[in-house]
Amino acid sequence: MRDTSSRDPGEVFGPRMTLFADMLSIGLLTALLSLPVVTIPATLSTACAVLRGAGDGQPATAGRYLAVLRQRLRPGDLAAGAVALTGALLVVADLALARAGLPGAPLFAVVAAAIGAAALVVGLRACARPEALTDWTAAVREAAGDAVHDAGGSALVLLAVAAAALCAWMLVPLAFLAPGPLALALTAVQVRRTANAFRR
Template structure:
């Protein structure tokens, strides 16, 4: 892999800016693939795999993204998307019930929020794991272990989600680019955790 501080002859912005542009194109591809909703976990997992490969000298382009997605999209990926969608709908229903003024609603809303945040962190960390390309149950188990063993990384994941949501809320077209930075953040958290495990 070439040094990220060097420039090729004729290169205007340098390789870091090239990676940034590639990340945005991967993010746009991820947003398009995620439109059916049940494809969201596979789309985000593939984006993380492409960006992870950039650290190994592989191109982080939309072309490689679609090539990798075409090779890995299977029934298990759609099942993971269906489970994620069902969980999101259940969470929304729980919050709606809490907002209806039922007895104990404030405490229930706090508990539901904590459970929802934990599930979101585990799901997103699972997308960043290499196992998600072939085996979702293993990826989820390992992500749950990472979530407990690395609370700092889990906080970074929540911060990345909040930042992506805020950008999309402030300017709607940014919603189509947000998956790229989110995938990059998830990949960075995974690489950070892997480095901590090796050094420990």
Template sequence: MTGMRTREPGEVFGPRMTLFADTLSVGLATALVCLPVVTIPAALSTACAVLRGAGEGQPATAGRYLAVLRQRLRPGDLAAGAVALLGALLFLADLALAGAGLPGAPAFAVVAAAIGTAALVVGLRSCARPESLTNWPAAVREASRDALQDIGGSALVLLAVATAALCSWMLVPLAFLVPGPLALALTAVDVRQGAEFR
């Protein structure tokens, strides 16, 4: 991130460690806001916006996160969360049906997994788009375009999700800190993609 200050004399940690600490505090705030489940897209989108602002010299703190979140929670954000929740439930139901031993279940499971993975990538990339703060349909359209044009970035998103899941599985209390690094990874992929393709 450009514009970061250098370490002052006598300062123990440099600016990168400060960003890491801010990312963890934003992650904790995001995890708390995600608890109602339908607020997950808005919470993650806000985290990405706050962390994107860190590259522009704005503070990336939990206080700023809550201030941005208060300004933007609206019915469209809750509708996006409801759609994401219904999609996840439908995906789990499809996989449960595939595991029930129906004819053609293995092929169906592969197709369902591919569709679910694509939906996850587009959904997460939508949260990282600046348009998600005001217009979810535009964010989804742009994220779909990004996912097709930037296959490497989509692979990085999946790697970030796998890392977050692994960290949460290995040490359950880390699950409350994982949204911050995940949001930072999503934001970095979007900034990287913007620098290369836009």
């Protein structure tokens, strides 16, 4: 792994700032390629894979991102996107019904929000797993286990989502950069989980 404390000759900002810039460019590409919505799982998991590779000395560049995405796009990725979109629409519809004043609406809204948050955590953690590049079923299964056994990591995922949403809400153009920091946070949580499991 490259020493992040040293600079190459002629390098102005150092490797950490270079990774930061690459993360933002990957985030912008992820946002643009996620506009069809059903491509979100594929684009986000690709961003996580490219950023994870930076720890092994691989370039975390927009060019590598596009190359990895081109290699892995398959019907299963679009199916995963369709499932994620359907789940999100169901949660939104349930919350809308709860606001309509149905009997037991407050409890129903809490349960629907909790289920939606749990599904969001599992889905995002699945995007950060290496298995997502080849097998979504395995990635979701492993992510569900991670979500249960690593509550701290799941809380960090929710905080990352909240921070990304807040940035996008405060300044709309930031919404196009938010996927980069979100992917970096998801990757960091996964690396932390892997490191903890290895120590055991």
